[in-house]
Amino acid sequence: MPAEKTPVAVHLDDDYPAYTMGRAAGVLGTTPAFLRAVGEAGLIEPLRSEGGHRRYSRRQLRIAARARELVDQGTGVEAACRIVFLEGQLDDALRVNREMRGKLDGRGTDI
Numbered sequence: 001m002p003a004e005k006t007p008v009a010v011h012l013d014d015d016y017p018a019y020t021m022g023r024a025a026g027v028l029g030t031t032p033a034f035l036r037a038v039g040e041a042g043l044i045e046p047l048r049s050e051g052g053h054r055r056y057s058r059r060q061l062r063i064a065a066r067a068r069e070l071v072d073q074g075t076g077v078e079a080a081c082r083i084v085f086l087e088g089q090l091d092d093a094l095r096v097n098r099e100m101r102g103k104l105d106g107r108g109t110d111i
């Protein structure tokens with residue numbers, strides 16, 4: 001009687017580096033050179049495979065996609081990367097502000 005094969009659950013979260021450079025460029029509709037430029041600007045830092053090849057996560061692809069939107073509108077790559085970085089910082093600050101306001105509101109304290 002053959003052994004039953006149980007399906008292996010693969011959990012690919014947003015930070016798992018599942019995309020090769022070529023695949024990532026294809027998903028974004030851009031070139032590997034654009035991904036290298038975004039990496040050189042410090043916006044994203046792809047992980048490396050054992051062979052040294054760049055690997056990108058879904059989160060990194062979303063960030064690179066936002067940079068590409070800005071570049072497509074005429075913004076330079078380095079400026080686009082800076083804008084996306086600052087947008088991320090603003091989102092983080094707004095989230096922390098909401099959390100703090102929620103804690104203060106729960107305690108009945110005026111701001």
